[in-house]
Amino acid sequence: MTNTGMFFRMLFSAVFRRRSRAVMAVVASLVGAATLFCLAMICIAVPQQMNEEMRAYGANLIVTPTEAGADGKAGIDKAMVEHTTEMVAAKGSEKHAAYRYENVRVNAAPYVMAGIDVSEVRNLNHHWVVDGAWPSEGKVLIGRDVADAMGLQVGSGITIGYRASDNTSSSTSGSSGTDASGSADSSNSSDSSSSDATQSQTPSDQPTQDGRVSSDIMDTSGTEFRVAGIVDTGGSEDSIIYATNADVDKLTGTSRGVDVIEYSAGAEDLSALVKSINDMTSMHVKAQQVTKITSSDTRIITMLQTLFWIVSLVVLVLTLVGVGTTISSIVSQRRNEIGLRKALGASSAAIGTEFYVESAMYGLIGGLLGTAIGYGLAQWLCVAVFERSIGFNWWLGAASVVLAALVAVIASIPPVHRATRIDPAVVLREE
Amino acid sequence: MDMLLELDHISKIYGDLHAVDDLSLTVPQGEWLAIVGSSGSGKTTLMNMIGCMDTPSKGSVKLEGRKLEDLNAGQLADVRKNLIGLVFQKFYLVPHLTAVENVMVAQYYHSVVDEKQALEALEKVGLKDRAHHLPGQLSGGEQQRVCVARALINEPKLILADEPTGNLDEKNEKIVLDLFRQLHEQGTTIIVVTHDALVASCAEREIMLNHGVLVGEKWNDEKAREAYEAAGGKPASTGAQVEGAQTGETAIGFADPTKAAKTGGEE
Numbered sequence: 001m002t003n004t005g006m007f008f009r010m011l012f013s014a015v016f017r018r019r020s021r022a023v024m025a026v027v028a029s030l031v032g033a034a035t036l037f038c039l040a041m042i043c044i045a046v047p048q049q050m051n052e053e054m055r056a057y058g059a060n061l062i063v064t065p066t067e068a069g070a071d072g073k074a075g076i077d078k079a080m081v082e083h084t085t086e087m088v089a090a091k092g093s094e095k096h097a098a099y100r101y102e103n104v105r106v107n108a109a110p111y112v113m114a115g116i117d118v119s120e121v122r123n124l125n126h127h128w129v130v131d132g133a134w135p136s137e138g139k140v141l142i143g144r145d146v147a148d149a150m151g152l153q154v155g156s157g158i159t160i161g162y163r164a165s166d167n168t169s170s171s172t173s174g175s176s177g178t179d180a181s182g183s184a185d186s187s188n189s190s191d192s193s194s195s196d197a198t199q200s201q202t203p204s205d206q207p208t209q210d211g212r213v214s215s216d217i218m219d220t221s222g223t224e225f226r227v228a229g230i231v232d233t234g235g236s237e238d239s240i241i242y243a244t245n246a247d248v249d250k251l252t253g254t255s256r257g258v259d260v261i262e263y264s265a266g267a268e269d270l271s272a273l274v275k276s277i278n279d280m281t282s283m284h285v286k287a288q289q290v291t292k293i294t295s296s297d298t299r300i301i302t303m304l305q306t307l308f309w310i311v312s313l314v315v316l317v318l319t320l321v322g323v324g325t326t327i328s329s330i331v332s333q334r335r336n337e338i339g340l341r342k343a344l345g346a347s348s349a350a351i352g353t354e355f356y357v358e359s360a361m362y363g364l365i366g367g368l369l370g371t372a373i374g375y376g377l378a379q380w381l382c383v384a385v386f387e388r389s390i391g392f393n394w395w396l397g398a399a400s401v402v403l404a405a406l407v408a409v410i411a412s413i414p415p416v417h418r419a420t421r422i423d424p425a426v427v428l429r430e431e
Numbered sequence: 432m433d434m435l436l437e438l439d440h441i442s443k444i445y446g447d448l449h450a451v452d453d454l455s456l457t458v459p460q461g462e463w464l465a466i467v468g469s470s471g472s473g474k475t476t477l478m479n480m481i482g483c484m485d486t487p488s489k490g491s492v493k494l495e496g497r498k499l500e501d502l503n504a505g506q507l508a509d510v511r512k513n514l515i516g517l518v519f520q521k522f523y524l525v526p527h528l529t530a531v532e533n534v535m536v537a538q539y540y541h542s543v544v545d546e547k548q549a550l551e552a553l554e555k556v557g558l559k560d561r562a563h564h565l566p567g568q569l570s571g572g573e574q575q576r577v578c579v580a581r582a583l584i585n586e587p588k589l590i591l592a593d594e595p596t597g598n599l600d601e602k603n604e605k606i607v608l609d610l611f612r613q614l615h616e617q618g619t620t621i622i623v624v625t626h627d628a629l630v631a632s633c634a635e636r637e638i639m640l641n642h643g644v645l646v647g648e649k650w651n652d653e654k655a656r657e658a659y660e661a662a663g664g665k666p667a668s669t670g671a672q673v674e675g676a677q678t679g680e681t682a683i684g685f686a687d688p689t690k691a692a693k694t695g696g697e698e
Contacts, residue, residue, distance in 0.1 A: 006535055006544040010528065017527040017565070340523045343484060344581075345512020345540040347505060424511075425484040 007354070014358050015365075021330050022362065025408070028326045029366025030373065032319025033404040036312055037374030037396065038381070043308040045382055045390045047301045058125050059097075059262035060290045061088065061270060063277065075100060075257025076285055084261060084285060087277060091267035097124040098258035100248055104241065105161040105222065111146060113160065113241045115248030115258075124264055128237070132229030135243050139228035143238035147230045154227055160241065161222025162251050223251055316407070324411035327359055331415040335422060342424035352420050359412035360405045367404025371397050434493075435460045435589060435620050436481060440670055441490030443476050443643075450476040452643040453490070453670035459659060460588065463611070463621045465634035473643035474624040475593060481622065482515055482591045483507040495588070512541045516582030520594035522574040524566040530577045531562040534584050541585040552580040556610055572603025579610050583619075590614060592623045596630055608633050638667050639685050645669040645677045647685030 001009070015022045063084055065076050076084070081098055088094045100115035118134045132154035135141040140160070142152060152158060225247070231237060249255045267273045270289050277287035331338075341351055375392055382390045436458040443451040451473045458464055466474045479485035480492055483499055492499045494514060499507065511517075516537075524533045534549040553562050556576035566574055575595065582590055592611070596604040608630065615621055623630060631637050635655040639647040648667050650656035666682040677683045 001535075001544050001546050003539055003544050006539045009532065010536070010539075013527045013532065336523060337525050340525070341536070341540065342508070343482075343511065343517055344537050345508050347508055350540070423484070425479045 007357075010354065011358055011361065014354075015361055021333070025323065025326045025330060025359070025362035026366040026369070028319070028322040029363045029404045029408050030370040032315060032322065032407065033367045033370025033400055034374040034377065035315045035370075036319070036403070037371045037400040038377040039308050039312045039315065040396055040400070041375065041378035041390060041393065042381060043305055043312070044393065044396070045378070045386075046304055046308075049382070049386045049388070050301050050304075058127065058290075059264050061263040061265045061274065061287060062290065063261040063263065063285050063287045064259065065257070066284050066286045075259050076261060077257040080283060080285065081258060081261055083283065084277065084287075085263075087280075088263050088265050088267065088273065091265065091269075091273050093266035095120075095124050095264040097121040097262050099260045099262070100245065100256065101259045102162065102248060102252055104251070105163060106146075106150065106158060106241070108161075111160075111241055112239065113140075113243060113248060113251075115245040116242055117245060121242070124262060125233075127233065129232045130229045131232065132227070135228050135247070137244060137247060139226045140247070141229045141231050141242040142227055143240050144230055144232040145238040146241060147227070152227050152230075154229055156227045158225050158227055158241075159222045160225055160251065162253075319407055320411050323359075323363070323408050324414070327362075327408070327412040328415035331355065331412070331419045335419065338419045339422050339424045342422065348420035352416055355412060355416040355419070356409050359408045359416075363405035363408025364401060366408070367401035370404060371400040374400065433460050434458065434664070435462075435495060436622075437491075437493040438481075439491040439493070441480060441487040441492060443473070443480065443485070444488040449643045449671070451480070451487070451640075452673075454640075454645055454667065455490075455669070456638065456645075456667040457664055458620060458622065459662060459664060461615070461618045461620055462636060462655065462659070463615045463634045464623070465631040465637040466622065466624045466640065467626070467631050467637055468640035469626075471642070472640040474640055476643075477640070478591055478593055478622070478624050481589075482517065483511050512537075512585065514588050516585065516587035516590045518575070518578050518582045518590065518592035518595045520597040522566070522571075522578045522598075524574055524577055524581075526566050529563045529565055530558060530569065530573075530580075533566070533577055534581045537581045537584050549580075549584060552584045553577070555583075556580045557606065570603075571598050572600065572606065575599055575603065575607055576610070579607060583614060587619070589620045589622065592621065592625075594625055594627075595623060596625070596627055604629070641675070644671045644673055644675075646675050646683065648677060648682040649684050650682075 063076070065074065076098070085094065085096055088096070097116065097120035099121075102113050102115070104111055104113040116135070118136070122128075122134055130141065132141075133139070140158065142158070146152070150158070225243070231242070243251070265273060274287045274289050277283070277285065338351055342348075375397070379389055382388060434457045436456070438454055438456040440453050440455050441451060442449060442453050454477070466477060468474050476485065480487050481494075483494075483502075486500060494510060497510070499510070502510065524530075525536060528536065531546065531549050531553060534552055535544050535546060538544045538549060550559060550562055553559050556579055558573060558576050558580065561569060561573055566577070569577065575598070579595075582592075590611070595611075596607055599607065604627075611621055611623070611633065621634070623634060625631050632651055635652040636650050636659075637648065638645060645667055665680055667677065668680065669676050669678055672678070675683075
């Protein structure tokens with residue numbers, strides 16, 4: 001057997017033949033590692049989860065065209081929608097939905113109709129409460145205010161008329177952006193230009209009642225649709241009639257670009273993303289941030305993360321104290337053994353190395369078990385609170401085990417340092 | 432005859448207390464010396480100074496011609512592991528290591544671990560079949576024999592034994608003393624601190640301390656004394672000016688009070 005073999009044999013004996021004391025040290029490390037790993041996992045999982053939860057409440061970024069076409073409503077064409085989406089996707093996850101707005105008449109009263117891709121809108125707005133079904137061919141989804149104003153129910157018939165004159169340049173400003181207005185309501189942007197941009201897409205300052213403009217003209221002709229469902233969001237969406245893009249194209253007799261693209265962007269720096277889109281003037285689009293959601297989202301996440309880090313720091317200090325006390329107790333129980341080893345010719349460095357490696361061993365075992373338990377706890381918490389599981393972060397796991405070993409070694413420095421200064425004569429001082 | 436150990440007017444002073452008072456002593460290679468005295472007489476303090484585990488307040492200790500006061504802590508540790516084998520009254524075995532591992536610990540700090548050699552050392556003390564038992568599974572006598580095996584594994588020139596039979600029954604005491612006899616016959620120098628008259632009487636030479644002062648010296652082996660004197664060896668002496676101290680070059684005999692204390696004066 002080599003001296004290295006003997007070193008590990010002594011180490012093995014100290015750890016596994018003195019189980020009760022070793023268990024104390026391992027448990028001290030385990031508790032610390034489990035708590036820290038669990039907190040760290042949650043620190044990482046919570047912002048991701050919060051982001052996803054917040055994204056479920058709709059867009060945090062809207063993009064509108066900066067230029068009007070000859071008829072005042074060219075919109076953003078399909079290629080530009082794809083290009084803008086690529087820019088957003090390059091900075092993080094994204095979900096989006098595009099809207100084409102047209103002024104229409106129902107029983108001679110003007111309403112706003114939005115042509116949508118149903119799957120996109122549905123995917124973006126998880127918070128929409130839809131009674132019935134989403135729009136499909138020949139069927140529309142109407143806002144709660146529209147339904148209440150006209151006494152419509154799911155399955156009712158609705159005649160929608162399109163007048164090109166309602167959608168000329170002068171009337172456009174008052175037509176196409178109720179939904180964009182809805183977004184802007186929540187945007188609370190301090191940027192007046194964004195407000196203006198939104199204004200250009202929002203209804204004019206004409207007075208409205210139950211979501212319709214009050215300047216009724218007695219013209220009831222139009223295309224017959226069925227009410228597939230009624231949407232209730234509590235916002236401006238309740239005043240809009242939603243139909244598939246194909247139905248809107250058919251109703252208006254024209255196909256054109258969209259008026260608003262709403263994004264739920266996962267980009268870390270949303271402001272930078274907005275700036276990069278706005279800097280590309282050749283795109284002829286303007287991006288603006290829905291700042292109310294974004295800032296509250298960030299504030300809550302920052303508060304939670306700060307809280308978790310403070311708790312982690314406290315746990316780290318408590319772990320140091322706990323492991324230090326345990327190791328100190330173990331070392332003091334072995335004072336005679338240390339004195340004997342010195343009497344046999346061991347140097348202080350050799351004894352220090354033995355105890356530091358032993359402490360690291362306790363830390364490693366405790367760290368491994370603690371990390372596994374911490375992951376279990378974090379998993380349980382995430383399932384209980386967020387109703388979703390979290391994946392194991394291997395880097396964090398490795399860091400947790402290494403930190404546990406490091407904490408055990410650091411905590412053992414003072415008691416081991418004291419122990420290596422033991423006068424070997426103590427073991428002979430027995431008269 | 433080479434002197435392995437030379438103490439030159441050494442004292443150990445704690446405040447007003449002279450634990451060892453101005454002692455001069457020479458011990459040749461191969462001698463078996465017993466240091467006797469009552470509790471608190473300074474025997475263990477003297478042994479600690481000889482064993483490089485304590486330093487004298489005054490005077491000089493020479494081991495194999497090297498002055499210990501000139502050595503640093505690392506060099507003293509080297510002297511301990513290379514020259515000295517220690518046997519303790521309370522054994523001081525590492526409780527979580529087996530008998531053979533306890534012997535190997537001494538090899539580990541000395542040079543290279545050799546399990547076969549460690550087993551041979553245990554065989555020499557009659558414990559080969561108990562080699563893989565933990566100290567808690569061994570009797571007091573067996574533990575002391577492991578302690579002796581550990582002390583002799585590195586073939587030290589000097590064995591220092593502090594009350595080696597203090598916790599043993601008669602049978603085990605005899606086994607340990609036989610081991611010492613074998614070591615002595617092989618030329619190992621043995622210094623034993625003891626209360627036990629029987630153990631002391633096994634030594635070639637005895638010195639007696641009382642409150643740190645040398646108060647007597649006697650030889651149990653005349654041939655050894657003659658050889659010692661022929662080699663220029665002198666009786667131990669003290670510079671302490673107290674009544675009964677052995678101050679001159681003439682040894683003062685003593686009636687072995689330790690034996691009387693142990694046996695109640697029957698012998």
